[in-house]
Amino acid sequence: MSSTPAPRPLSVAELDLDGPDTPDGTDRTGPPGRTARPDWPVLGFRPAPGGPPVVPGDVFALVRLRGRPAATVVGTVADGEDPATVLADLARRRLAEAGRPGTDAERLAAARTHVPGTPPAAPPARVSVVVATRERPGPLARALDSLLAQDHPDFELIVVDNAPRTPATHELVTRTYAEHADRIRYVREDTPGLATAHNTGLAAAEGAVVAFTDDDVIADPHWLSALTAPFAADPGLGCVTGLILPARLGTPAQVLLESHGGFAKGFAPRLYDPAHPPADEPLFPFTAGSFGSGANMAFRADALRRAGGFDPATGTGTAARGGDDLYAFVAVLAAGFRLRYTSEALVWHHHRDTWQDLRNQAYGYGAGLTAYLTATLVRSPRLLPALLARLPRGLAHARTMTARRGETPETGVPGEHGTQHHPWPASLSRLERRGMLYGPIGYAKARAQGRAQARTRVPGGTPGQGGGQGGGQGGGQARRGSAAVIR
Structure with missing residues (x-):
């Protein structure tokens, strides 16, 4: 794979907090102006659906606020520690930081009070x-x-x-x-x-x-x-x-x-x-x-x-x-x-x-x-x-973003979605670039295969033996x- 140590496995869990619903901590579920409790009590903690139990070590957790997804965190749980407590402390800090001026306040604002399954006023469409x-x-x-x-x-x-x-x-x-x-x-x-x-x-x-x-x-x-x-x-x-x-x-x-x-x-x-x-x-x-x-x-x-x-x-x-x-x-x-x-x-x-x-x-x-x-x-x-009109600005933007990614240390700092950052192997970057060069060729091949299959299809719509994928056909109907x- 590479000379870099392989990433360690993580448990995956979800944690629900009784947190505030606005960046300033005002809880709109009660009387106007009431401030939510600073501890944001834990409403629930469990492994990810279908996943194994959480074990000591690194844990990736989805943080919910009263059922609503709000953030992800990664924490290390030592032997004898309660995973819910450790991750709740991390989550409270993460969400508090998201509500500070100049930070991603939208993340916390998006986690307003919500009860999953509450029916809308009108019946939803089929x-x-x-x-x-x-x-x-x-x-x-x-x-x-x-x-x-x-x-x-x-x-x-x-x-x-x-x-x-x-x-x-x-x-x-x-x-x-x-x-x-x-x-x-x-x-x-x-x-x-x-x-x-x-x-x-x-x-x-x-x-x-x-x-x-x-x-x-x-x-x-x-x-x-x-x-x-x-x-x-x-x-x-x-x-x-x-x-x-x-x-x-x-x-x-x-x-x-x-x-x-x-x-x-x-x-x-x-x-x-x-x-x-x-x-x-x-x-x-x-x-x-x-x-x-x-x-x-x-x-x-x-x-x-x-x-x-x-x-x-x-x-x-x-x-x-x-x-x-x-x-x-x-x-x-x-x-x-x-x-x-x-x-x-x-x-x-x-x-x-x-x-x-x-x-x-x-x-x-x-x-x-x-x-x-x-x-x-x-x-x-x-x-x-x-x-073509957007390409020059788009390429400049891409170069800026690439430079920023290059400034990220290669030792475990938090990644964008809460996991630890690990260097993306150069071999995978090369494969992506090779794939990009191949993409137009692959698309042309798929269109050609589709045309060949259409020619071998007998009247009445029975599939022929040509195989491949139909290409360039209009309409959303199969x-x-x-x-x-x-x-």
Whole structure:
């Protein structure tokens, strides 16, 4: 891996505090002006969902304020110490610092008093949740259990079995979850590729909002309600993304990925509006990596369909290796819709656990980045002038951010999301750059494979033997001929 000592494993936990709901400590749950208690009592402490018990050593903890995600901390718990006490002390300091003038007061302001599961004034719209999977019945069952426990009152689950080699997923959904047949639908998509699987799920969806997550997550019980509620308040909203935290940090690869940001986008809410581009992102809307990730996203169904859905020549399972979620974010923004990020919508992600997994991920990130940019310009060439106009400022901004990262000591200082910082190996940076060079080639290959498959498809929609991934097809509707839906 490298000559640098391997990162130590961490326990993962969540801690709930009875803290103030504003940066100045004023508690709005009682009489006006009442100041919250300075100790912020602990309301609850437990291991991350599905994770092992917390043991002495380093612990990564999500900090909630009365159920609402507010921050992450890392603390070292010695033998005989109470983990909840140690981490609560760290959390109080972290949140107090976040409320000081000149610091990230938004983080604490975002943690106003909230009771998960409180029903809104009007019944929420029906939601379709799409989970694409391939030959992973064990993780899928874990994900489905968490999705069935959602507090949203009206949703359906659509499991898209992507290019299956065995009947394992079909049997899991139709037998193990037979009692939930009114809630879960099985859809088979024989063309490999995550974007095609997502388009198939979108075509089958009955909900006004379509949420997407992965088979390797555990969804917080309030996830779906928090992810979809913003659509009711903003008719111009096309997409909402949420917070993704690690379910386990038991291997060096998992710790290293999370130490460098993982999938989390922080705790401050953010609205991305194409009519008012953010000043801190000179390349907007082409900075799609900052908007969110595909394991935790929802779209207004009509908006996603109007934007053309996912480009089927992107995503894992294709030669492009990734970028399907990034493409969809930019497509929806380019269609004039807004995008919102909220940390209230939380899923716990099981990071891949080996060094080779991390290598593959680094290469795939690089490839997916340039593949999505290529897809965006190929399918929406009108955006090219905007990209070229933003490029000089964007490159200058990137150089500044890189220089700041270079100033970070290579010994364990806290990382952005609460983990200890560990140097990102040069070998992984090289793989990312190689992936970036490959991305446009991979996208072109995927489009060519899609065209070849379309030629081998017999009348009536039966898949041919060409394999590969359909590319450059407009519309958010999946090709019905390659999908089998079983209710």
